[in-house]
Amino acid sequence: MSELLKCQQLTKDYGGVLALNYIDLTVESGKIIGLLGPNGSGKTTLIKIINGLLTPTSGTVLVNGMAPGVETKKIVAYLPDNSYLNSWMTVGQIVDMFTDFYEDFRPELALDMLKRLGISPEAKLKTLSKGNKEKVCLILVMSRNALLYVLDEPIAGVDPATRDYVISTIINNYNPEASVIISTHLISDIEQVLDEVIFINQGNIVMKKSVDEIREEHGKSVDELFREVFRW
Amino acid sequence: MLVWELDKTRPICPQICEQLSVLIAAEEFKPDEKLLSVREVAVKAGVNPNTVQKAFEQLEGQGLIYSVRGSGWFVGADTESAKNTVEELKYSKTKDYINEMKKLSLSAEQVKEYIKEWSE
Amino acid sequence: MVKKLIKHEFTAFTRTMLPMELILLGVALLNRIIHLFESHDTSYAIIEWSSNAAYCISLMVCGVMTVAVAISRFYKNLFTSEGYLSFTLPVTPAQHIFAKLLVACTYTVITMVTVFISICIISMGDYLVELFKAAGYLIEELFAHNTVHRIFFAIEVLIMCVAVGVSEILKFYACISLGQRAKKNRILAAFGIYFGYYFVCQIFGTVLLIGMTSFEWEGVVKFAVNNPNGIIHIVLLLIVAFYCAMSALYFAVSRYIMQKRLNLE
Incomplete structure (x- = not known):
């Protein structure tokens, strides 16, 4: 078990608003981890820093021992919380693009998953339904053989069928050597899939524990506990 | 066949153990028959593969199942412990039920009445 | 890649x-x-x-x-x-x-x-035939005398055009990148930087021009009279060098922001 992600005194200050408040955090390999917290708690900020899309105000973040850069981008598969793909591109063109740039991308796997959903590679992204668009994005990310998967709100605003699809796709493609970080504010849908939860609130890490530990200690689901403690 | 419905207030790992024990005790899987894979159970139950792996290892510790390198998990010859687990499960579930009924101030006599009614 | x-x-x-x-x-x-x-x-x-x-x-x-x-x-x-x-x-x-x-x-x-x-x-x-004839005549005239130097002039002017073009595009890039440092209205900031920079350059150019009037030009003029070809080469190459330097600066600015100061919204 190596330290896949290590944050030390990580801080992000948006001009007086502390989105991350001197966070220390370590994530080992071989785990599915929930990054839980209400909207605006700092989840997306942390994820964007891990992916090198934001520059921290102070502190360090190391992915597999390296600061975010070309080498970390090779091993991190990232699903942003907004639609980030060129809508004029076809699904096939995007698959080609991922094949071109990511050495660990497995196009046969992606195309097979798309086929099973009945999504044609010729389909333009903008003609797809919202649910299908989300599924395409997830398929692209999970078709990589990455070391760290970072999924930002993969089940927010999708219908229950899509949500089930997302969860089973994550489980199906999970590789015990890798780790998956899933950020969400919808805990009850996803807690069964998680090894550990990291609860983040107002830029602070409030708790980092395994799901079974929480259930054992409190006799209630993670979702219930957080609703109670943080009164969402 | 069993539906993988899990209680959200209890740890997941022991629940997976119980459910698999029920399957084996009910002879859904016979001794030396190949069991579901970790991934299959994880997807069916919608839970973490690591947790399922841990549950399998616990069942292996009880001698209920054994693993063959490269080909997966198999049901052991001795299904005694599965039966024990199921017995325990029956016992605790019934106890839970009785306790629930007590809360509804239903006497043991009345409970028996109901059970008789339902069994006919 | x-x-x-x-x-x-x-x-x-x-x-x-x-x-x-x-x-x-x-x-x-x-x-x-x-x-x-x-x-x-x-x-x-x-x-x-x-x-x-x-x-x-x-x-x-x-x-x-x-x-x-x-x-x-x-x-x-x-x-x-x-x-x-x-x-x-x-x-x-x-x-x-x-x-x-x-x-x-x-x-x-x-x-x-x-x-x-x-x-x-x-x-x-x-028309087309005439046009090509005219162009051919023009080129012939142009290189009839002083051929070697004029061929080099042509090459230098071509390089200068590329250098100017490249630096203009990189200037846009640098301004857009600098605009990203703003908290809000980043496109507006980029426009502001572009036009602000334009004005600064104009003022700087004017000051430089005024300053040049007080420069002792005698030596340069003497050199130019003795080396009419040389002075053109020097001026063209100086322009190329200037635009290359500016391009390098714009490139460095854009790269720095994207590498060390990226803050995507």
């Missing part, structure tokens, strides 16, 4: 630019066909006038779009939601800038060639 970036960048450019170039050629062809039916009718005059206008408009649109696409590709592909993908590809910021710059330059040349072809189409027939 750069090759792949260039490939995808080229595809994206082609998607918008190819129709533009084709329209320009189409309008030129139409224009030429209309001229075949030349007459003294009023209706012909109207048609001719509109086809000329259409040609001029498409000529301008083509030119403006080349610059606009170059700028918008840089901004949209890197600093909007598309940036989430661009910046998570295992590619360095320098490679991004280089690929975008190269394709923008290539398309500038393609547009120039298209414009040239469209002119050829419009003047097809006797």
Whole structure:
């Protein structure tokens, strides 16, 4: 078990608003981890820093021992919380693009998953339904053989069928050597899939524990506990 | 066949153990028959593969199942412990039920009445 | 990786630019066909006038779009939601800038060639022959005397044009990147920086010009009189060096922001 992600005194200050408040955090390999917290708690900020899309105000973040850069981008598969793909591109063109740039991308796997959903590679992204668009994005990310998967709100605003699809796709493609970080504010849908939860609130890490530990200690689901403690 | 419905207030790992024990005790899987894979159970139950792996290892510790390198998990010859687990499960579930009924101030006599009614 | 970036960048450019170039050629062809039916009718005059206008408009649109696409590709592909993908590809910021710059330059040349072809189409027939004859005569005259130096002048002017073009594109990139340092209204900030910088340059240029009047020019003039060719080479090369230095600066600024100060919204 190596330290896949290590944050030390990580801080992000948006001009007086502390989105991350001197966070220390370590994530080992071989785990599915929930990054839980209400909207605006700092989840997306942390994820964007891990992916090198934001520059921290102070502190360090190391992915597999390296600061975010070309080498970390090779091993991190990232699903942003907004639609980030060129809508004029076809699904096939995007698959080609991922094949071109990511050495660990497995196009046969992606195309097979798309086929099973009945999504044609010729389909333009903008003609797809919202649910299908989300599924395409997830398929692209999970078709990589990455070391760290970072999924930002993969089940927010999708219908229950899509949500089930997302969860089973994550489980199906999970590789015990890798780790998956899933950020969400919808805990009850996803807690069964998680090894550990990291609860983040107002830029602070409030708790980092395994799901079974929480259930054992409190006799209630993670979702219930957080609703109670943080009164969402 | 069993539906993988899990209680959200209890740890997941022991629940997976119980459910698999029920399957084996009910002879859904016979001794030396190949069991579901970790991934299959994880997807069916919608839970973490690591947790399922841990549950399998616990069942292996009880001698209920054994693993063959490269080909997966198999049901052991001795299904005694599965039966024990199921017995325990029956016992605790019934106890839970009785306790629930007590809360509804239903006497043991009345409970028996109901059970008789339902069994006919 | 750069090759792949260039490939995808080229595809994206082609998607918008190819129709533009084709329209320009189409309008030129139409224009030429209309001229075949030349007459003294009023209706012909109207048609001719509109086809000329259409040609001029498409000529301008083509030119403006080349610059606009170059700028918008840089901004949209890197600093909007598309940036989430661009910046998570295992590619360095320098490679991004280089690929975008190269394709923008290539398309500038393609547009120039298209414009040239469209002119050829419009003047097809006797005109074209005359045009080429005139051009040939001009070139012949130009290189008739002082040939070696003049060939080098031509090459130097060509290099200068490329250097100026490259530095202009990189200036846009640097301003857009600097605009990203703003908390809000980042496009507006980029415009502000661009025009602010333009003014500063103007003022600086004026001051420099005034300063130059008090410079002792005698030595330079003497040198120029003795080496009329040499002075032109020196001036051209100085201009090239200046624009190369500016390009390097703009490149460094954009790269620094993308590498060390990136804050995608």
